[in-house]
Amino acid sequence: MVEFWSANSELIIYVLVVISAVLLLLVSTKLLYKWLIKKTLKKYPNEKPTTLKLVKRVLNTLWVILGVAALSFVFISEDKYAVAAKNFEKIVYVGFVLVFTIIGSSVVDTLFGRVIKKTIASDGDPTSYKFLRYLSVFGVYFFGAILATLAFPALRGVAQTALGGAGILALVLGVASQEALANIIGGIFIISFKPFRVGDVIKISDTLVGSVKDITLRHTVIQNYQNKMIVIPNAIINKEKVTNYDLEEKKICQWIEIGISYDSDIDLAKSIMKEECENHPNIFDNRTNQDIGNGVPLVIVRVIDLGDSSVTIRAWAWAWDYASAFVMKCELYESIKKRFDAEGVEIPFPHRTLVFKDKQMETFKNCYSSKD
Template sequence: MTEFFQEHLKAIYYIIAVLICVTVLQVITQLAHKWLVKREQLKHPDKEPNTLHLLRRILKILWYILGLSAISVVFIEEQYRDRAKSDFWLIFYLGIVITFTVIGVAVVQNLFSKAIIKKVEEREDPTSYKFLRNLAVFGVYFVGLVLGIYAFPQLRGIAQTAVGGAGVLAVVVGLASQEAFANLVGGVFIITFKPFKINDIIKVSDVMVGTVTDITLRHTIIRNYENKMIVIPNAIINKEKLINYDLGDRRCCQWIEIGISYDSDIDIAKDIMKKECTAHPNLIDNRTSLEIKNGDPKVLVRVTALNESEVTLRAWAWSWDYSSGFVMKCDLLESIKKRFDAEGIEIPFPHRTMVFKEKQLKELKEQLS
């Protein structure tokens, strides 16, 4: 036993030194994590420091892997030790790249978050800053990926091509035919020309109406009135004809359309619709000074169609914005229906007249009897 220790004394000291280094690095990582978390919680008590937790896990795993890699050198043959040392430094390099990439992303997000919060407090549009934040985060990840690829000799040509001038053009041309690049360009167009911005209410189709919550490099996210998130690729939303209820004048005109039967009194029905619309709290007076002087009504009601079984009446009711207008329309449809029922105004339902020939009518009577 003594001979074994004397023969391998140098290796034993080496392993002990490695274990001590790994332990010290783990302790330093844990202490630094606690100190940074405490400092972060003092600045942002309501925010969970997920980035610091992630960095701690990455570093702890890195120290363990490097320690095992260093110890493994003792147990392998001499001709393989150069390869083991090369692998050790490769792991160390990749760990450092991942660590600084995570730190870079956290720094970028923190800087842009401060700018976004400031914009929101000043009641300005933060859309551009949110998009630039996503673009900067993508850039940090791209640099980290290139540096990671550069660690492998067989892949260095790809990394050098990606960061070279001709390589950038090649990458762009390669992506141009793909949907990813189309979405990226679409996002840039949205930020540049601003057909809509975050917190705007837009209507892409009858089933896609809601508030814009985010615009990323790939897609736009809309929260509809069922609190569901609708994710639309930027390339698609740029091609659609959409309605932005918050672009320019936010006032909204709602059409209150109801059909009545031909036997009902049109004047009474129009008067009911006019009074119900006028009494609603969300209604605003959109008349010009000339129209007010001329005595034009606040709510205009007219016959817009003579259909097969109904006379269509339409009231033009204005509200401050789309949201209040939608509530007003729902309330008015209910209140007008109740007033029509009380006043004897009939809302017809579709019906069909069937004509039977004499022979068919006789057969039908025989079957019924």
């Protein structure tokens, strides 16, 4: 035993020191984590410490990997110490770059998040801040990835070119796909020209109407009235014709169109539609003082088309926003239909007339008689 100790005392002490150092780092990380959690929850009780948990896990993993790497010196020959030392330095460098990248992105995300909350609380527009938050977090991770590649000689030239300034765009163009770049550029155009903002109600197609919830580097998120989140790439949404119901003024003119039969009383139908529209609680008086003085009615009703089987009548009814206009339209169709039924105004439906020639009619009668 004495001989074993005297022959391997240095290695044993080295192993014990490494293990002790790893345990000390693990315990220190845990204590620091608890202290930071306590401080964070005390100052910001509504924020989840997700980043602190992630940093703790990364650090614990890094300490273990460094410990294993340090212990590997015991099992390799002295002529390989130089290579092992370089690998050890790479692990330390990449590990700390990863930790600081996570911390940096978290700080940026948290700061923008607080600014967005204050902006929303003061009834401001958070669209630009939300987009800048995604752009800044992406920039931090991109910069961290470039720094990490500096540890590898084969990739060092690419990293130095990218860090040179003009090489950043060239690197992105070379690595990213055309579609991804189109989405990013599309997002920048949306933020710059503001055809819509977060919170606006927009219409992309007849079946896609909803409120804008988020605008990211890649896509725009729309929440429709079925409470479904629709994700549309920015490159696609930039090609579509977008109707923004909240751009400048929110008031909206809702058309109420109904076809009546040619035998029905047009004046009675117009009067019913006008009364029902004016009595609806969502109606909005869009007339100016001059219009009121000139006797312009609250709801204008006109015949707009003489179709093949119906007379189309339209009422122009205003509401203060899209949601109230949609509810008003649905309820008016129901109330007008009931009034039409009660007062004898007919809404035509398709009829089909079948004409039989004499021989065909005779054949039809014979077939019918044979069945009896």
